[in-house]
Amino acid sequence: MKKPFLILWAVIFASLAMLFFFIFLGRAGLPYNSEGNYFDENNMVTYQTQSVAAYGVLSLGSLIVVGIISYKYFLPKRPECDKP
Numbered sequence: 001m002k003k004p005f006l007i008l009w010a011v012i013f014a015s016l017a018m019l020f021f022f023i024f025l026g027r028a029g030l031p032y033n034s035e036g037n038y039f040d041e042n043n044m045v046t047y048q049t050q051s052v053a054a055y056g057v058l059s060l061g062s063l064i065v066v067g068i069i070s071y072k073y074f075l076p077k078r079p080e081c082d083k084p
Helices: 002-028 049-074
Strands: 037-040 045-048
Touching (some): 002 037, 002 049
Antiparallel strands (some): 037 045
């Protein structure tokens, strides 16, 4: 019963990692101005440098969580130790 929930959480965090990474790539590719902002000419919006970096950190954090969940899922079960 525990393993299906691990798979579900891994899929959720992998999806979040992809979402955050695509937002990071889209905003990091915008032109950078001298005021320290990224400017999106299509939507007439400026993004601060910190917000672009935050999406990269969120993506990395989500990937780390997916790695931990995958490690727990594929970790072989240790044999029980007989206690006297």
